[in-house]
Amino acid sequence: MIALDLTEKRFGPTQVLGALRLEVARGEVLGIEGPSGTGKSTLLRILAGVDTRFEGKMQAPSRRAMVFQEPVLMPWRRVIDNLTIPTGASEDEAEHWLCRVGLSGYGAHWPGQLSLGQARRVGLARAFASRPELLILDEPFVSLDAERVDDLLELTARLISETQPAVVLASHAVRELDRLATRRAVLAGRPARLTAL
């Protein structure tokens, strides 16, 4: 379970996020939509623990994983190491997750040998390999063609349903929100506030 009671988040003189509260229990998927530049990624980075410079209180589980808009793999490490090093998973566990995302046998590949869709799958495998209690998805399917998005959506839905983390998903895509979100909210305004739908 994640609980955030935010007073404000600013970058220097600019207040990006206003007061907002958010709670997500395990098994729930909170889908956040909102205009570009309102602060969705900023909010997600706070929830992920990447940005700790905010006013307010947060109760978050220790095992958190984030899937970014870009897969951000270490290009100088093989795929298998991209799973084991950041997560502490064993090679067997990493192979298991590669297999789950349809990349069985890709462990010895270099990230530069992967298509964007495959790199996204590795990003997803890496997130699940850390056995997250909180999973944060920041536009994880952006710039893939429709068929690939559908495949990845189904896969993500299956893995979430099996592992039951609390999930926060930011997306502009109605299809993704419709398929994954169990609850929806809109982030809008300047400073931005969260309104449940």
Ligand SMILES: Nc1ncnc2c1ncn2[C@@H]1O[C@H](COP(=O)(O)OP(=O)(O)OP(=O)(O)O)[C@@H](O)[C@H]1O
């Ligand atoms: N490190 C930073 N320093 C200063 N301003 C920042 C920083 N990061 C984000 N911002 C500003 O905060 C605002 C919110 O940015 P953010 O990336 O969170 O928006 P977003 O809703 O995720 O946008 P998009 O949907 O386009 O990804 C923007 O005005 C952006 O310019």
